[in-house]
Amino acid sequence: MLRHMDGERLGSGLRELRVRARRTQREVAMAARVSRGTVSRLERGHLRSVSLDAIASVAAALDARVDMELRWRGGQLDRLLDARHAALQQEVVRRLSRAPGWTVTVEASFSIYGERGSIDVLAWHAERRVVLVVEVKTRVLDPQDLLRTMDQRRRLAPTIARGRGWPAQVVSTWVIVEGTDANRRRVRRHVDLLGTAFPSPGPVMRAWLREPVGPVDCLSFIAIARQGSPTRPLGTPERVRRPRGAPARAGKPGETVCGTG
Secondary structure (H helix, E strand, O other), X not given: OHHHOOHXXXXXXXXXXXXXXXXXXXHHHHHHOOOHHHHHHHHOOOOOOOOHHHHHHHHHHOOOOOOOOOOOOOXXXXXXXXXXXXXXXXXXXXXXXXXXXXXXXEEXXXXXXXXXXXXXXXXXXXXXXXXXXXXXXXXXXXXXXXXXXHHHHHHHHHHHHHHOOOOOOEEEEEEEEEOOHHHHHHHHHOHHHHHHHOOOOHHHHHHHHHOOOOOOEEEEEEEOOOOOOOOOOOXXXXXXXXXXXXXXXXXXXXXXXXXOO
């Protein structure tokens, strides 16, 4: 797939962004957690020896993103991805419906002072006056983009809730990520960053859904079965673990940074 990407244009663009930011290749490499040689190869347009994760990380370090388009049998790929996204949404709705007091809306669209979007699952607990913003991701390509999205959702949530007649006093967030090997690797690579943003572990989140007191922010893996694959059944939780020896950023010793949901 990389051979169809314009390596020269990508490399020139990354270099111009780096120069504009007055940063050295080494500084960008440290921010992206790659080698300086990787940054150098990218700037020279040599993409074959560089992973997609590295490309995305270098771009993110320069406050940019790389968009790639994968095509398969016309529009069938979009339907396939939509089905997996819908399966994760369905699992979230199922879990909320098992907890008392929740009202759930799927694909809650908003337009507030020029900011537009749609929240995958928006839930309201009237007794506790809590609104829960749920973001469902079948893949994690850019953790920084995820954080920006959740910051926007958290900031706008009280206004969105009031528009639905929900006088929210507390806003909580829950990111649901499909439990694929690629997603787990990307989250582990940025576990300090994501753990700070989503410090609530899985057991806390499960208890909070039953008794939502105070705000929580959690990231969970959920594995869903793939056609023709022995993947775990829908709804199987997966733990997000820190690398061995990494310091805890939130929670008690031994707890996961991002929960199981």
